[in-house]
Amino acid sequence: MNLPRLSLLVLPLLLLLVSGLGLGCFSETNDDLTIVALLRGVSAAAPVENLHLYFHGYAVVLSQLYSAYPLVPWYALTLYGLLYAATVLTFAVLEQVLRPQLSLGQRLIFLVLFFAVAWLEHGFWFNYVRVPLLLAGAGILFAAQRAPARWALLVGLLAFALAWLIRPSAAVLGLIAALPGAWWLARRQALPVVGGAVAWAMLGALWLNLTWTPEEARFRRLDVLKSNINDYQLYHQQPRTSTDSLGLAEVRHWMLGDSSLVNAALFTRAAPLDIPYFLQQTAPEKLLVLLQQLGRDYFPVLLALLAVAYHVRRQPGLQYRHEFWFVQLAFAGLLLALGVVLKLPPRLALPLLNFWLLANLIYVGQQTRGALGQVWGVLGVVLVLAAGPYAYKTWHRRTMLGQERRTNEALRRELLRPAGVAGLLVSDAVELTYKSSSPFADPVFGSPVQVLSLMGWQTLDPSQPVFRQQLTGTRNFSLALRQLATRANVSWMLTEQGAGLLNRHLQLADSTASASLKFMPKPLQTSQVSEVMEYVVKVK
Numbered sequence: 001m002n003l004p005r006l007s008l009l010v011l012p013l014l015l016l017l018v019s020g021l022g023l024g025c026f027s028e029t030n031d032d033l034t035i036v037a038l039l040r041g042v043s044a045a046a047p048v049e050n051l052h053l054y055f056h057g058y059a060v061v062l063s064q065l066y067s068a069y070p071l072v073p074w075y076a077l078t079l080y081g082l083l084y085a086a087t088v089l090t091f092a093v094l095e096q097v098l099r100p101q102l103s104l105g106q107r108l109i110f111l112v113l114f115f116a117v118a119w120l121e122h123g124f125w126f127n128y129v130r131v132p133l134l135l136a137g138a139g140i141l142f143a144a145q146r147a148p149a150r151w152a153l154l155v156g157l158l159a160f161a162l163a164w165l166i167r168p169s170a171a172v173l174g175l176i177a178a179l180p181g182a183w184w185l186a187r188r189q190a191l192p193v194v195g196g197a198v199a200w201a202m203l204g205a206l207w208l209n210l211t212w213t214p215e216e217a218r219f220r221r222l223d224v225l226k227s228n229i230n231d232y233q234l235y236h237q238q239p240r241t242s243t244d245s246l247g248l249a250e251v252r253h254w255m256l257g258d259s260s261l262v263n264a265a266l267f268t269r270a271a272p273l274d275i276p277y278f279l280q281q282t283a284p285e286k287l288l289v290l291l292q293q294l295g296r297d298y299f300p301v302l303l304a305l306l307a308v309a310y311h312v313r314r315q316p317g318l319q320y321r322h323e324f325w326f327v328q329l330a331f332a333g334l335l336l337a338l339g340v341v342l343k344l345p346p347r348l349a350l351p352l353l354n355f356w357l358l359a360n361l362i363y364v365g366q367q368t369r370g371a372l373g374q375v376w377g378v379l380g381v382v383l384v385l386a387a388g389p390y391a392y393k394t395w396h397r398r399t400m401l402g403q404e405r406r407t408n409e410a411l412r413r414e415l416l417r418p419a420g421v422a423g424l425l426v427s428d429a430v431e432l433t434y435k436s437s438s439p440f441a442d443p444v445f446g447s448p449v450q451v452l453s454l455m456g457w458q459t460l461d462p463s464q465p466v467f468r469q470q471l472t473g474t475r476n477f478s479l480a481l482r483q484l485a486t487r488a489n490v491s492w493m494l495t496e497q498g499a500g501l502l503n504r505h506l507q508l509a510d511s512t513a514s515a516s517l518k519f520m521p522k523p524l525q526t527s528q529v530s531e532v533m534e535y536v537v538k539v540k
Contacts, residue, residue, distance in 0.1 A: 008095060011108075012087040015115045016080070016123050023120075023394065025076075026401040028127040028347055030434035034458055035128070036075050037443040040066045043430075043451045044463040045470040052216050052462065053223060054128075056165045056208075076439040082131050082162060083122060089138035089159065090119075093145050093181075094358065097365035101376055110376075113383040117300035117390050118354055124394070125401070126439050127347040129170050132163035136174030137355050139163070140193055141362075144182035147189035153196070160197040164204055172201050173348070176334075177355035180327040181362045184320070215462045218259075222460050225267045226251055232342050233282045235267065236274035244270035246504050255428060255501055257459040258477035261508075283340050290339035297346065297393075300386035301353045307382050308360040311375040318372070324363050331356040401436045408433040411532065412445075418491040418534050419449040424471065425491050426484060428454040428498030429532045452484070454498060478505065485517050485537040492519065492535040499535055 027033060034043075035055070039062050041047040047063035055062070058078065065074045091111055098107045122130050139159025146152035163171035175197050182190040212220070228234040229251055239245040247266045256262050294302065305328075312324055335352060338344045344352075364372050412433035419425040430451050434443065444451065452467065453459060465475035472483040481502070484490050494502070499519045506517050519535040 008092050009088060011111065012084060012091050012115075015112070015120075016084055016087065019120050019123050023124050023398050024402070025123060025438050025440065026125055026398075026405065026436045027434060027439055028125050028345070030431045030456070032075070032126065032128055032439045033434035033437055033441065033443045034431055034456055037451065038458060038461070038463065039063045039075060040070065040443070042443055043453050043458065043467070045467045048461075048463045052212075052219055054167050058165060073440040073442075079126075079128055079131050079166075079439070080123065082135055082166075085159070086131065086134040086138045087115075087119065087122075089142040089155075090134070090354075090358070093138070093141045093185075094361065096145060097362055098376075101365060101373075106376075106380075110380065110383075113380070113387065117383055117386055118304075118350075118357060120394065121346065121350050125346060125397070129167060129347045130351055132166040132170040133174040133177070133348065133351040134354070136160045136163035136171040136197070137178035137351070138174075140175055140178040140190075140197060141181050141185065141358065143193035144186040144190035147186040147192070153193050156193040157196045157200065161200055164201060168201065168204060168208075174351070174355075175201070177331075177352050180323075180330070181355065181359040184323075184359065184362045184366055218264075219460050219462055221264055222256065222262065223457065225264060226254075226256060226262075226457070226460070228273075229267075229271060230254065233286070234273060234278060234341075235271035236277045237271045239270045243508065246501070246508060250501055250505070253428070253497060253501055254455040254457065255459065255498070256457070257454065257464060258505070260477070261505070286340050286343075287336070290336070290344055293339075293344070294335070294349065298350060298353055300383065300390050301350075301357055303382050303386055304357055304379055305353075305360060307378050308357075308364060308375060311372050311378065312364075315372060318367055320363070324360075327359055327363075331359075404436040405438075408436060415493045415532065416444060416447050416449050418493065419447075420489070420491070423489040423491055424450050424452060424484070424487075425493060426452045426454065427493040427532075429493060429495050431456040431458075454494075454502070481506065482517060485519075486539075492537070493532055494519065494535050495532055 035051065037043040038048040038051065039059060041063075047067050049060040049063045051059045062074050062078065065072070094111065094114065095107055098110055102110065122134065136159065139156040142159070143152045143156025160171060160175065163174060175194070179194065182194060229237070229248075237248050239248050243261070244266065247261045248270055250256065250258070251262055251266075309328060312318060312321065315321075318324070331352070335344060335349070338348065338352075364375055412430065415427055415430055415433070416425060430443075430453055432455075452471065453464075458464065468477065468480040469475045472480040474480055474483070485492075499521075502519050506519075516539070518538045520538050522534040522536050
């Protein structure tokens with residue numbers, strides 16, 4: 001019996017709602033609320049309509065919606081809506097794979113188990129990068145499974161286009177991860193949707209490169225370079241001067257706003273790519289962390305993959321068996337390459353494992369009925385047995401994330417308080433408090449306070465020099481800080497490390513100034529948190 005089409009729309013919605021209401025929604029990183037703050041104009045001169053590297057086309061619509069209806073969480077509604085679409089497409093693909101092998105009731109149970117142990121994290125521990133990766137891959141699989149239907153091709157290409165506009169690299173990764181499953185579903189008939197997606201990605205990349213301004217190109221270049229240090233640990237930091245040392249210290253603290261100090265020349269001069277050092281010192285540590293992460297966080301999916309591989313190994317006469325083992329090596333190699341050379345955070349790890357498992361299930365489903373008859377029962381048992389420990393792990397994570405959210409929100413309220421009703425907060429700590437917040441949350445709790453952030457990837461964004469010019473009349477980072485330091489309506493809430501870097505920064509710039517400035521902790525503070533304090537400026 002076929003599962004009614006309405007069920008494929010309702011079941012994912014119910015599961016996402018139950019997950020959200022029962023466990024909550026937490027931000028994996030501070031990225032999402034940082035983006036919301038830009039879109040709303042909280043940390044910029046005006047609502048930002050162009051995020052340059054991400055959300056092409058989305059940003060202008062979302063910023064206008066926030067301007068018109070500021071109380072509606074447009075960003076979260078949009079991305080969770082697209083996550084729902086990716087879930088529907090994935091369930092549609094999986095249900096059709098299961099249909100010849102399992103009864104209606106068994107298919108429903110399998111879909112619920114798949115969501116519970118292999119998909120739940122996407123909405124529960126949210127990050128925007130998950131959405132384009134999942135949506136692009138699910139769209140490719142959906143179109144391939146229904147090839148050569150034109151309407152399915154259009155759905156697949158639309159899903160990929162929407163994903164690419166959010167973050168091109170994540171959409172391309174989703175396309176790559178979906179290729180094995182698409183090939184097994186349709187073989188050569190999958191070429192139109194794959195070719196269309198590749199053409200879109202290539203033309204889109206060409207369009208971006210032709211339309212980027214020099215300022216945007218610099219943003220892109222420095223965004224990659226800072227990630228090579230902070231995220232991937234690819235570079236061997238070897239500062240030659242005190243200026244280099246300060247520049248690298250600011251990069252490590254994500255204080256990237258001064259282009260005279262943090263620039264491409266700094267990375268070339270003081271942080272070269274040292275392959276022997278990376279292979280001897282960094283790569284082994286990253287490999288160990290990767291293996292621990294995969295085994296600890298994603299054991300249900302890994303057990304399911306092992307179960308399928310075991311049964312395929314026991315059946316030497318299966319069709320395209322050599323392709324199956326090539327795909328296993330390819331996925332394992334992809335995970336290792338990303339984890340060791342770059343990084344494999346949860347927002348990438350689970351989506352890639354999802355497409356690996358889907359590819360294997362598709363391979364099994366394409367075999368003649370009965371050739372791997374036992375595998376479905378074994379998979380069901382594996383998922384059921386893994387569900388208990390995974391549920392405990394998820395509940396423990398929810399508890400820890402809830403505690404982190406409460407701590408961060410209390411800290412953020414304390415950071416905002418000194419700025420008053422209509423003042424300006426200058427801080428290197430606000431973005432730190434966004435981690436574990438709900439993606440539906442307001443970055444500043446509805447306060448009219450504006451935030452000039454001193455740390456985070458967004459300090460490279462072209463909107464920030466414009467913000468400094470609006471506040472002080474100059475885009476120069478050091479001059480803007482000097483002007484803001486003398487104003488009474490500016491609150492400085494800094495970490496000890498941030499204050500130390502600012503003092504070193506101003507000391508470097510003070511050689512041409514008439515008076516030197518130094519940030520000192522405000523006396524007699526009763527802060528509830530020791531790591532962030534209010535600072536005042538002393539003029540010498």
